[in-house]
Amino acid sequence: MGYRISFDQADQIFEKLGEAYEIWAPKRFVGKGRYSQTDLIRYDRVCKIGEVEYKEKSDLPAKEVLSPITQSLFYFTEDEFIESKAGHKKLLVFMRPCDIHALHHQEKIYLENGGFADMYYQRMKDRVKIVMMECVSGWDTCFCVSMGTNKVDDYSAAIRFEEDGVLLDVTDEDLAPYFDGSKEAEFKPEYIKENQMTVQIPEIPDKEVLTKLKEHPMWKEFDKRCVSCGACTVACSTCTCFTTTDILYNENANVGERKRTTASCQVAGFADMAGGMGFRNTAGERMRYKVLHKFHDYKERFGDYHMCVGCGRCIDRCPEFISIAATVNKMSKAIDEIKGGQRDE
Ligand code: SF4
Numbered sequence: 001m002g003y004r005i006s007f008d009q010a011d012q013i014f015e016k017l018g019e020a021y022e023i024w025a026p027k028r029f030v031g032k033g034r035y036s037q038t039d040l041i042r043y044d045r046v047c048k049i050g051e052v053e054y055k056e057k058s059d060l061p062a063k064e065v066l067s068p069i070t071q072s073l074f075y076f077t078e079d080e081f082i083e084s085k086a087g088h089k090k091l092l093v094f095m096r097p098c099d100i101h102a103l104h105h106q107e108k109i110y111l112e113n114g115g116f117a118d119m120y121y122q123r124m125k126d127r128v129k130i131v132m133m134e135c136v137s138g139w140d141t142c143f144c145v146s147m148g149t150n151k152v153d154d155y156s157a158a159i160r161f162e163e164d165g166v167l168l169d170v171t172d173e174d175l176a177p178y179f180d181g182s183k184e185a186e187f188k189p190e191y192i193k194e195n196q197m198t199v200q201i202p203e204i205p206d207k208e209v210l211t212k213l214k215e216h217p218m219w220k221e222f223d224k225r226c227v228s229c230g231a232c233t234v235a236c237s238t239c240t241c242f243t244t245t246d247i248l249y250n251e252n253a254n255v256g257e258r259k260r261t262t263a264s265c266q267v268a269g270f271a272d273m274a275g276g277m278g279f280r281n282t283a284g285e286r287m288r289y290k291v292l293h294k295f296h297d298y299k300e301r302f303g304d305y306h307m308c309v310g311c312g313r314c315i316d317r318c319p320e321f322i323s324i325a326a327t328v329n330k331m332s333k334a335i336d337e338i339k340g341g342q343r344d345e
């Protein structure tokens with residue numbers, strides 16, 4: 001059912017929703033950006049529609065809600081442990097189409113990889129309902145159309161922001177009662193059809209090409225350019241890697257809590273093993289790993305789509321202006337070059 005409501009009416013509905021839901025959306029933090037006098041847009045709880053930042057893409061993705069950058073898993077003493085508490089309210093999360101696809105890509109890693117479901121992720125996901133923010137024009141780093149992630153239909157509600165209010169398509173019967181008495185209107189969301197940027201998605205036909213690609217000189221460029229800061233993976237909508245740390249409360253080493261914190265394959269030492277063996281010792285090798293994971297390995301494992309959703313946040317956040325889109329286009333060319341060389345052999 002479609003509705004047209006004013007911002008004041010939306011605030012009243014938010015207030016009612018707040019009894020059963022935590023509402024999470026991109027929010028502007030004035031002056032908190034990376035550079036002086038710039039803002040940060042990141043996910044946070046909101047109480048009023050005016051707090052939802054819809055005119056700009058958020059700097060950090062919606063994954064911040066489901067898999068926070070740091071979280072307590074459980075608390076332990078000498079002989080027992082207690083799980084950390086999950087909140088009791090449901091979560092209503094405002095997301096763009098690329099973020100919704102990213103949520104499903106993350107689910108495969110957290111809930112299906114290796115036949116093991118991560119209960120901490122599962123309990124968050126079970127609480128989530130999605131409000132899809134219509135996104136029809138995008139920004140200069142977006143390439144969701146190339147990745148096929150510009151459209152979605154699995155939302156509880158879709159929203160379009162207008163000058164004097166919002167249009168909604170409410171598909172979830174749990175949410176419908178909150179809109180009783182609201183003005184009905186015909187509304188179905190639209191989707192972006194063309195981004196400013198197009199990415200040529202590579203197809204690696206066989207192991208021989210893959211092996212040659214891994215040895216291609218294109219990766220060496222990143223030894224000089226990439227500073228291995230990991231900012232791209234923190235901003236990535238689909239990266240899931242984390243590390244765990246035990247925090248001890250006092251001199252008694254048996255009492256404390258286990259936390260997990262986002263980790264990055266781009267940071268030196270990430271792939272080090274006991275005994276000192278390191279698999280990816282240069283920035284170029286780490287970049288190769290990340291790009292192949294997003295544009296080959298994940299799809300090879302799960303069989304349906306590439307891991308990257310084309311949100312472009314890694315490009316926005318990289319202090320060295322490294323573009324994954326340009327890198328993937330370069331990789332596609334390298335693959336063509338390798339395949340051409342094979343034909344000539
Ligand atoms: S990639 Fe950009 S244009 Fe596409 S859905 Fe995400 S924010 Fe919108």
Ligand code: SF4
Nearest residue numbers: 226227229230232318
């Ligand atoms: S690609 Fe950019 S953001 Fe990512 S680790 Fe390298 S320098 Fe940092």
